[in-house]
Amino acid sequence: MTFFFIRPARPEDMDAIAALSDETFGLAFKSKEESRIIRQLHSDGDSLVSLVAVADDESIVGHIEFFRILINGQPLAAGLGPMSAKPGLQKSGIGSYLVRTGLEELDDLGETLVFVLGHTDYYPRFGFSEESAKPFTAPWSGPHFMALRLTEGGPASGTLTYPKAFTG
Numbered sequence: 001m002t003f004f005f006i007r008p009a010r011p012e013d014m015d016a017i018a019a020l021s022d023e024t025f026g027l028a029f030k031s032k033e034e035s036r037i038i039r040q041l042h043s044d045g046d047s048l049v050s051l052v053a054v055a056d057d058e059s060i061v062g063h064i065e066f067f068r069i070l071i072n073g074q075p076l077a078a079g080l081g082p083m084s085a086k087p088g089l090q091k092s093g094i095g096s097y098l099v100r101t102g103l104e105e106l107d108d109l110g111e112t113l114v115f116v117l118g119h120t121d122y123y124p125r126f127g128f129s130e131e132s133a134k135p136f137t138a139p140w141s142g143p144h145f146m147a148l149r150l151t152e153g154g155p156a157s158g159t160l161t162y163p164k165a166f167t168g
């Protein structure tokens with residue numbers, strides 16, 4: 001059992017978050033692109049909610065990023081990602097706790113819609129579905145592109161603009 005707590009990421013966490021991301025995505029996908037995306041989301045002012053999971057020894061063992069998405073040019077939605085849980089500590093609830101805490105925080109901020117491009121057998125457990133994303137036009141589509149409506153209201157369809165960190 002791993003003991004951890006969740007708190008907002010601080011500017012001084014960035015190097016540890018990037019190192020965790022490089023380790024996790026490096027192992028899973030041989031990719032280090034995600035740490036660049038995280039840094040750019042923050043430096044461009046596109047991060048909405050950024051959380052870390054901290055272990056007993058103060059090390060960062062998980063991270064999740066939520067960022068602003070425009071719908072028809074208006075700041076009406078959020079995106080989830082990148083997220084990572086430390087290899088060796090995965091499947092112990094860190095990722096789920098990060099997702100659920102982040103979604104609650106977005107709800108508190110008044111956000112209504114959250115999009116994710118990710119694992120089809122992971123995000124549906126939080127309520128994300130391909131069906132909910134279908135009315136929206138994005139740079140991507142297909143089963144990995146999913147949405148979750150936090151509350152009623154908000155746009156029913158529209159064209160999404162992702163932050164420059166993703167689209168260049």
Ligand SMILES: CC(C)(COP(=O)(O)OP(=O)(O)OC[C@H]1O[C@@H](n2cnc3c(N)ncnc32)[C@H](O)[C@@H]1OP(=O)(O)O)[C@@H](O)C(=O)NCCC(=O)NCCS
Binds near residue numbers: 081083089094117
């Ligand atoms: C995806 C990730 C963040 C999940 O974090 P986690 O702490 O392992 O997840 P949790 O412990 O909360 O949840 C574990 C459950 O998720 C499932 N799961 C974990 N990673 C998964 C994946 N890549 N695809 C599908 N299911 C996955 C586990 O099988 C487990 O299922 P169960 O509850 O039915 O047993 C973590 O595995 C990770 O960092 N992966 C590499 C980076 C990555 O893929 N990030 C997401 C990009 S979309």
